[in-house]
Structure formats: structure tokens, C-alpha cells
Amino acid sequence: MISGSSGGPDDGGTEFTAEGLEPVLQEACETAGLDSRGAELLRLGSNAVYRLTSLPVIVRIARDRSVLADMDRAVGVARWLGTQDFPAMRVPASVTQPLVVGGLVVTFWESVQDREEYATVAELADLLRRLHWLEEPESLRLPYFDPLAKLAASLEGLDGISAEDRTFLDERAARLAKDYDRLDFVLPFGMIHGDASIGNILRHRAGHAVLIDLDGFALAAREWDLIQTAMFYDRYGWHTEAEYAEFVHQYGFDVMNWPGYETLADLRELMMVAWLGHQVTTSDSAAAEFARRVRSLRTGDGRDEWGPF
Template sequence: MTTSEHTAFDFAAAESILLQACRLVGLHPDEVEMLRLGDHAVFRIDDGQVVSRVGRHADRLPSVRREVAVARWLDAEGYPSARLVTQAEQPVVVDGHPVTFWEGLADGEQYASTHEMGELLRRLHGLEAPRFSLPDLRPFDKVEQRLERAVIRAETRAYLADLAEELAAQYEQLEFALPPGHLHGDFNVGNVLHDSEGDPKVIDLDGFATGPREWDLIQTAMYYDSFGWHTEAEYADFADGYCFDVRQWSGYTVLRSVRELLMVTWLAQNAGTNPRAAEEVEKRVETLRSGGSRRAWAPF
């Protein structure tokens, strides 16, 4: 029985798993700090010298193994991305939870510029595909898995499930403008950080898949026009860096709605242990129902 099957995956549970994994690889941290809790718990160890990712469920193991393969592929290609801590065989598995250890990039989170993001994404999409296989992008699988486990109101769960079914039908009808290929899968400003030398690097490599390239462009666009987290000039710099503006594509609003659904269900995973997250989920669902502004969504 794994930890995730008999206890909540909260800070205390994730930290316990992390400390066990540290002992297995010979790390003896003086300090650990949780950065965020979602599909993984992400920890900064000893002022950011090492960053660790602890998988929420045992079913994360295949994607984490793929993440390790992706990291090695990108390293061999000389692409600027997160690097594994080399002294450990990875992933480490504790009570079924996969744990990985990464080189820290800098003190704190220093985000790349949107132009750097666009250039890095164009460069990533331009790489020759890896020799190992990547799964097809299946965004609605995550929605289903999250809703099965989320501690939320039955009415909320039913609404989100119905919305997912509706959007899945629309998604299947989309005609994409860009050629398909390998994807980062979760490309946004939070996943492109400057290292200690001031150079941008791409992190969070576990979502790599094969599918429409528009998927990697959508978050930066919606962070601008739905949430106001980027300025108009910043978004223009991103589109210029990538050499394509996904907001001008006919399927943009459908893909944006799919991403919004994923944002809500991602947060719903924490509703059972975090009252603030539970409240935010209900607020977000109300805006989805009413068509209201997303600018009141609080970042998590």
C-alpha cells in the first residue's frame, strides 16, 4: 500500500517521503522548503542547491521515468533545461512515490523574459525528435483522474465532468495550424527560469508528449488575455520570439477553455487538505458557469 492510498498528500506526507528519498541517495539536507503542491510536491533543498520533485501518486512513475529520459536527451542535445543531480540513480521510489533530484538554478525564482520564452520554445520544437517514444497528448485523461480523487462537492464534480465531455468533443474537431510534434506540455513563465549565470532554462519536463504545437503556446496567450499576468507588450515579445501568434488561430478559444479546465482540476487535488484551495475551486467554477472574468482567479 502506498502513502497516497491511506493518507492525504499534504506537506507533511510529501516531506516525509522526500527525507526518506534523501537518505537513500546519500543527501543530508539541513533545510527543505516546499515551493508548490500539485501533481508533484516541489521542494528546494539547502537554499536551492538541489530541487526535488515528489510524485503525488504511484501512477506518476511512468511519466517520471519519461521525464528522466527527456532530461538526458535534452542534455545530450545541448538544450538549456533542468539537469538531474548525477550522483543518484533516478527516479528514487519511496512507498510507490517517484522522487527526482535536480540541480538548483538560482536563489529564488528568476523568471525568463517572454521573448526568451518564445525563442526557447521555437528551439525546442525545432529539435529532432528523441529516439524513445513519447505518449500522445491526452489532456482529458488528467481531468478524469483528478476528478476521481478530488475532495469537492458532488455538484462541482458533475459540472466539471460535463464540461470536460463538451470540450473533448470540440477539441476533436479542431484543425491545427502548426505541424504536430514533441511538446513540453506545460510551457509557461513559471517553468522557464534564469540560472545563476542569468541564462534561461526550461524546467518541469514530466509533461512531454506528442501533439499539436499550439498546446505549448496557449498558456502564455491566456495568461495575457484572460488573466492579465502578462502585458500586451510581453505577449507580443513572446509571439515574436516564437514567430507565431496562437491568438490569431481559429481554435484558440477552445484550447484556452481546455487549459482553464485543467487549471481548475489541478487545484481541486488540494481541496481536501487546503480550505483556501477549496474556496478558490468553487470561485473558479462559478466564473466558468457564468462566463465571468478570470482575472479574479488567485494564483497558486
């Protein structure tokens, strides 16, 4: 890992805007021996994502300095998956990373496509099945995934919502924690992607599907990697019945038939709502969606009105 000199790695003073990130992008690329001129900003959210024009490389700048260890591990995961010939994002072999520039964490990834195109849920199931068959080397130092700890940390930082909503979410989390501790998982424990959904599988320019966003890799019950696709079909209608049936067929297990499905879905859903709660002070659309989702959790109705975010 290398710290850049732009403002010092710990100052946290870089403004997370297109203008504020320009010198961070430039210095990071210069350090990596890449040309940032003409880079295209693809998205600006929890991360700023750029596509370079000089080479097929994606630059990802993380807003939160605390993800440094996660991104270091993600780079290691990408390199190891390459040795396994597993279809996932690759990192440029010549670049030492992650970098810390202006207090922000920067990573470089090989671009898999020229225009954004997602793969299918069937292909997601196939890649998850293949991934779950792999045995990770100890050198990856994958952490154990604790969804309760992750949820608690997310709720702890929710300062922009009402006290009433905060109390409601805290009480719901406490009830779910008791239910989660009683779950009896049936799939083997092992390596998971950690955020397996249709949003994290892209169509490679060569035609095949690849997994992206590798920083959530961890050791956990494999049911966790199946829950989002099931929820997106069952609760929100974001996938069709035929798509979900193909997902189940390709993976070989229907998590919705497992007795712990509702508990795990409720927990993952609450994490989604808490994540959105962090955006309410900076985005009117996020604030409206957060209010819609909390109202839905309170009443038990209206999940089919949720919008992807």
C-alpha cells in the first residue's frame, strides 16, 4: 500500500465531488504509471468510479478511509481468482495497490466492458455455485462475516433520521438478532461474495459474465449469497418468476424453501434500509425512498413499491 502526497493520507479534507477528486485521480494515476487525461466519471456515490481512456482500466476512489483493509483484501482476492481462472474482475498486474491519496483509498481494475451491461440471474447462480466450490487459501485472510455486527455499525452512524425512525430500526434489529441466533443453516460454511446480486455481475466484452465488487468476500453461511436474488423476486418484484426459477435451477438450492429464509431476508432488508438512511441528508430521492421503506416495514405493506437504489 502506498500513501500519496495530496493533502496527506489522513487529513480527510478532500471534497468528494468531481472537482475535488480531480487532483486525487491525477496523482493516483501518475503514481501507478497511468494517464488520467480524459477519464470518464461513471458514478459518484459511496465510491467515485472512473473509466480511463488511455487504457481499459477502471479507477475506484472510496469515500471512506476505513475500507483500506477491505480493498487490500479485494485486490488479493482478484489476483487469486485469476489463478483459478474464475470469471471476476482483474487488477492490472503492474500496479501496486491500494493507494491512499488525499486521505482516500484508490484501486485500479481492468475494465470488462465498453458500455454498462449486466448479466443474468441465471449466470449469477452459476458463478456463485462455482465460487462456493472453491476452497480459499489461508493467504487471503478472509474475515468471518457477522451480519449483526455490520448492521449495528450501520445503525450507529445514522444521524440524519428522526429519533422515532431510529428507535424503530433499533428495536427491529434487536428482535432480528434473537431470531438470527436461532437459525440452523444447511449449506456448507465457506467463502462467499458477500453482496451477490444482479448489480454485481457484468457482461464482459468477450460475452461471458464476471463478478465485480470483490471487497465483501468473507467466510460465512452460503445462504447469505442467495438471499438477495430471492428477496428481489419475492418481496419487490425486481425479478420475474421465470428468472428466479432459473436461478434456483442453476444453483441447485432454493433458499426460499429453507425455514430461516424470512429471518435472513428481514435482516438483509434492514441492512438495505439502514444503508439508504445514510444518504437522506444529501439526496432528496434517497430521503423519499427511505421514508417509503420505513413505512413499509412498519405496516408490512408496500414492498412492491420499493425502487432499486
